[in-house]
Ligand SMILES: Nc1nc2c(c(=O)[nH]1)N[C@H]1C(S)=C(S)[C@@H](COP(=O)(O)OP(=O)(O)OC[C@H]3O[C@@H](n4cnc5c(N)ncnc54)[C@H](O)[C@@H]3O)O[C@H]1N2
């Protein structure tokens with residue numbers, strides 16, 4: 085039976101996905117595993133930082149009371165390497181040799197850099213200081229953070245710099261948003277297994293590995309990955325299980341109107357069909373529905389359309405699960421190379437961008453065909469050519485989406 089479909093615009097389709105309510109789930113993870121995880125709770129300083137007075141240079145610690153009439157000779161009463169402490173106060177004209185990062189004696193007020201001192205021949209217990217210093221060269225307690233200060237705000241995606249801050253306080257665990265769980269179901273009796281020899285009429289599954297890695301780099305957790313033959317019962321069972329166990333299910337193929345396009349049937353019967361046709365090419369068949377509180381994103385089997393559909397509709401929702409903005413930058417650019425085709429739907433070209441002194445320029449990058457995949461490695465942006473009966477002019481301003489990790 086031919087399914088009636090109601091095409092909506094790219095903006096409308098994106099808005100529909102953006103409107104669905106997502107659950108908030110959190111978990112505790114080790115800081116060692118937390119790079120690119122998103123904090124669900126702010127982290128505050130358990131104590132002041134630095135928590136002891138630290139020398140910023142290698143040199144000799146002195147008291148304010150002795151900080152006059154240079155050059156002068158001091159008595160060396162201690163040696164404080166980094167990691168050590170120093171007992172007792174410095175007396176009059178006494179100093180302690182001290183290394184960068186080391187504990188400053190409690191009554192010392194300044195550290196004179198090694199370069200401004202001279203050893204006294206045959207007398208290691210004395211040191212001559214040539215001149216004083218303008219600054220104390222001491223990091224005082226709490227100069228970076230007072231106890232209770234916010235170290236990193238909630239809803240922040242941790243990066244190696246953030247992990248350094250947490251580690252500086254000995255913090256070993258953080259509360260983060262759970263990654264959305266994602267099941268991937270690729271379909272098609274024409275798909276071979278990677279270890280099968282090439283056969284006439286069949287192809288290797290290229291979308292599967294692409295989707296898996298796109299999900300992972302967008303912060304999703306792939307819980308299952310399947311490659312199914314075109315069989316309605318098999319697909320139905322797989323889909324039901326995937327929906328019951330995951331936050332998101334991504335299907336690929338079988339979503340058009342052909343004899344084996346079973347995902348379209350599931351969409352039509354779903355709790356909430358968001359859309360089953362978009363006024364764009366490639367990717368017009370991209371379909372989205374919610375079933376049992378799980379979002380099902382049905383991407384086209386055609387590689388170019390699958391790639392485009394993922395970035396425009398799936399990446400943003402994966403990021404929203406963990407309270408983050410999409411990593412895709414939507415902006416305007418100058419179409420810097422000619423494009424002659426016209427189209428009843430908006431066309432989304434795979435492109436490449438260039439940042440020039442006079443602005444952002446975009447260039448079509450090879451084939452705009454839905455089934456073409458030769459440009460998937462080198463594409464760095466998507467470019468929207470609005471539907472029109474006239475070809476778009478060279479140097480027209482166009483909407484573009486700059487893709488992440490390119
Ligand atoms: N009568 C109509 N036919 C088609 C329409 C239409 O509106 N009416 N739409 C066309 C458009 S546009 C597209 S896009 C495709 C979408 O088809 P499906 O998403 O249902 O995908 P399939 O039919 O299963 O496969 C399409 C194409 O992609 C290849 N494929 C499938 N899976 C993979 C994979 N994992 N890796 C690589 N390639 C894959 C498959 O072999 C087909 O060549 O429908 C048009 N037809």
Ligand code: MOO
Nearest residue numbers: 366367368369389
């Ligand atoms: O959905 Mo098809 O990719 O529009 O060409």
